[in-house]
Amino acid sequence: MKIESLLIHGGIDGDENTGAVNVPIYQTSTYKQPEMGVNKGYEYSRTGNPTREALEKLIAELEGGYAGFAFASGMAAITAVIFLFKAGDKILISNNIYGGSFRVLDKVFTNFNIKYAIVNTSKLQEIKEAIDENVVAIYIETPTNPLMDITDIAEVAKLAKEHGLLTIVDNTFMTPYLQRPIELGADIVVHSGTKYLGGHSDTVSGLAVVNSKDLAERLHFIQNATGGVLPPFDSFLMIRGIKTLAVRMDRHNSNAKIIAEYLRSRAEVAKVYYPGFEDHPGHSVQSKQAKGYGGMIAFVLKEGYSYKKFIEGLQFITFGESLGGVESLISHPATMTHASIPYEIRQKVGIVDNLIRLSVGIENAEDLIEDINKAIELAKEE
Structure with a gap:
């Protein structure tokens, strides 16, 4: 079967x-x-x-x-x-x-x-x-x-x-x-x-x-x-x-690819972590051992852009703990999921303060992009 x-x-x-x-x-x-x-x-x-x-x-x-x-x-x-x-x-x-x-x-x-x-x-x-x-x-x-x-x-x-x-x-x-x-x-x-x-x-x-x-x-x-x-x-x-896991994961996968590519295109974003990119160091291994790249993305805003203002500027992407729900969820690893890891270790591996983790949901991808776009515009520091 x-x-x-x-x-x-x-x-x-x-x-x-x-x-x-x-x-x-x-x-x-x-x-x-x-x-x-x-x-x-x-x-x-x-x-x-x-x-x-x-x-x-x-x-x-x-x-x-x-x-x-x-x-x-x-x-x-x-x-x-x-x-x-x-x-x-x-x-x-x-x-x-x-x-x-x-x-x-x-x-x-x-x-x-x-x-x-x-x-x-x-x-x-x-x-x-x-x-x-x-x-x-x-x-x-x-x-x-x-x-x-x-x-x-x-x-x-x-x-x-x-x-x-x-x-x-x-x-x-x-x-x-x-x-x-x-x-x-x-x-x-x-x-x-x-x-x-x-x-x-x-x-x-x-x-x-x-x-x-x-x-x-x-x-x-x-x-x-x-x-x-x-x-x-x-x-x-x-x-x-x-x-319903199969149909949900297919949508998570497709949406995440769209959002990752959009984030990479933005000048305000310094780095996007997503194994679906061909230049990701683990892309070939991921392609070999899995049949998709998942619905998770992490990205770093450039200096001059506040992660706090970005999160506050989101309209329907939910700020909260957890991931993997039908709704898109965004979190701040340094103060949430990974706060228990010592600061020195976080900095060494790359869990910096401007790092944001996004669990891409199954909503319409254009709506997600519009929400992210408005939040980036609001994130610019004076």
Whole structure:
């Protein structure tokens, strides 16, 4: 089955008991057990719930993995994955990953002596040089948030396997519709389901997919033991959102290309980060490992133009946290998504104060350009 159909019919398709075309919302905390030691497949909804199970099977099938797990947020999913490791272990991370991922490693897991090292994962030699006896995993985003750096997943996974390491990929920006890391050799894929998978800015969720029975058993134990599971209604919303992922991502892709080219044409814009440009350093790798360039853009306004005035000048592009909704969303990484990353690191990698991140929605592209054009005109400092 092709992925466009799998999005709609994958996992558990409908309800066999009633013929309902949608998986019901099993809004229950517990289940009647016929006798001691006997149940109908479910005991307690933290451990397993039919609606959540339908979502978990769906995301596993979409990513081509062994098993999937649904969590209460993207950070809950990432946290559960990091719980696979122990004191003394070290994780190599991409040098401009999402600020929340950095924060949980830097402020929480270091308390338990789980260490990290920051590397430019788009440069394989840097990864090789950073691997020592304590490294157990390589954690990458590709494209990275917010600078759109591209990492060759297949090459990193190959290197990781040579050293007995796990490869973990945050696939939030691409979704399995555009990129399937497990097929490229990754061991674990994580998503903030809040973003493109849900797609409508109406639920918070996290998903993880693993490629083996061993990892599935270990991660299910952590999910059940720590309890950060996705509720039934949110699981239902996620399944509903995923059904339209193909048509939404196609529109995000096409709109982003138009907007990126428009921004690059403006003299007021110093730089545009977008992997769809042929001169982007990671363009050839992105073209090889994904079937699109996504709906995310970052750009820097030139000196003499205020990012604050630009944001204030927007009429319908929404200023706020998050991304991947049907509506266009704009944010300021230095004070929002990446504020937890130390200033020196932000400056070193390019997360400067005049950097703006744009999640291009599925509105009419001409309307988006008109809104951006007016905001740029208002951004000029006196």
